[in-house]
Amino acid sequence: MSTTRLPRLDAITGAPLIGTWASSLLYMAELRQAMYYFHTFKKDNWKLKSYVALAFAIDTISAVADYAFVYLYTITHAGDLVYQTKQNWAVPLYVISTTCVAFLVQSFLAFLYWRFTKNTIFICFLSVLILGALGGGFSAGLTVTLFPAYKDRNKTRICAAVMIVTQVSADLIIAGALFLELMKAKSLFKGERPVNNMLNRLVLHTIQTGTATAVIAVLALIIYLIDDETNIPVAIMYTSGRVYVLSMLVNLNTRDSSGRPQNWTTSSGQRGTVRVAHGTTYIFSTLQFSLTEPHSSNSESIRSSAWLPTLQPPASISEIRPPEIEMVPTDTKPVPEI
Incomplete structure (x- = not known):
């Protein structure tokens, strides 16, 4: 069969294939952090553990959708010209599941910030952004389901842009708010080296949590707006769900088995x-x-x-x-x- 009429496979299947490699590496790190959490913090409240398990399970579904997307294009329907011009069912599944993961992790961090500051007005504004990202993600997934052809991909421009912009905004605002609070706390402990070391580590985690997902989303959005028929943005976003869950697990695991922040000990071993x-x-x-x-x-x-x-x-x-x-x-x- 002649392959001259095949679409650009490098952009359609090559980029997602590379994306699954990066996703696999991050998923192994995520799995390791999840195993450590459930093995070490058995005394955590069942609601918190159920929340973590739900986020991990949905992200696993997202990872499976990534693999299914590549397998169907490169193996099951290899050389099928009609199939190669459409987005298969794995695309909306991946979009919706990743959006749900982002919603869970952002809600988790926003709730913790509210429990800390009781700043209801700020949390209401943040909730609008988080819900906007959730709605944009579901709209994008539904649009792809209704219009799977690559030539119709421009129909998802608005909802995809809303999803990414609100998601990035929420990530950066949450990270910035937590960063400011930690810096305020740090200013109260001048000269207290153990406490400052702990706060420095928490500040670093906060910056990494917000900027990693934001950079991934912004880069994907820019490439998508330049060329909406390439799957390079999809490949970049393959890592998004893993990064979200990893950020939550790393924050939860920054404790010893008794629940204290790591490297903070007392002579009696108690709280x-x-x-x-x-x-x-x-x-x-x-x-x-x-x-x-x-x-x-x-x-x-x-x-x-x-x-x-x-x-x-x-x-x-x-x-x-x-x-x-x-x-x-x-x-x-x-x-x-x-």
Whole structure:
């Protein structure tokens, strides 16, 4: 059979094939992080574990759709000129599943930020962006289902642009908001090397979480707007779902098995409190870093948190300590995680 009439296979099947290679590497890292989480943090609340399992399961479906897309083009329907001019069922499945993964991870981070700041107005604005990305993704998937031909791909321009722009905006805003809060917390611990080391690591995770997915989405959007008949943007976005779930798992796994941030230990091996001269108590517990001023009212309390499914009230201060840092075990019980 003559292949002169075949479409550009490098762009249609070659780019997605390379994308599945990159996706496979990231999925192995994701699987390793998921196994570590479920093996190490067995005491985490079942709701949190179910949420993580759901995100991982949907991302697995997305990865399977990636492989199905390439296999159907290169093996099952190799040389089929009619089939090569259409997008198969794996494309809308991949788009919708990846959109759901992004929605779950962004909602997770937004909820944690709200539990920390109680800034309802900001979270409402963020929710609009997250829901906009979800709606854009479902619209793009439905459009591809109704109009699978590559010549009709321009019909998805608007919904695809809405999905990517709102998704990128949400990623960057969440990362920026968490970054600012962590920097505020860091300014309160000048000279406290162990705490600053922990906060530096959390700041790095925050930057990586927002910028990685944003760069992937923006690059895919630019290439798509230049040439909407190539599958290079699809190949680039193959890694998006893996990066989202990895960012959530890495944040959750940045603890030791007792739930404390890694590299933060006490001599007794228990949950630790740092108590300083002016009577401020800093509590480090399950995914939680919080501080309150004992002489402030509830409305004036200062809190800083890092990847925190729960908020834990600080231990009471009964006396003013000398100007030194002392590690003491807390006697408070953590609020059940959600």
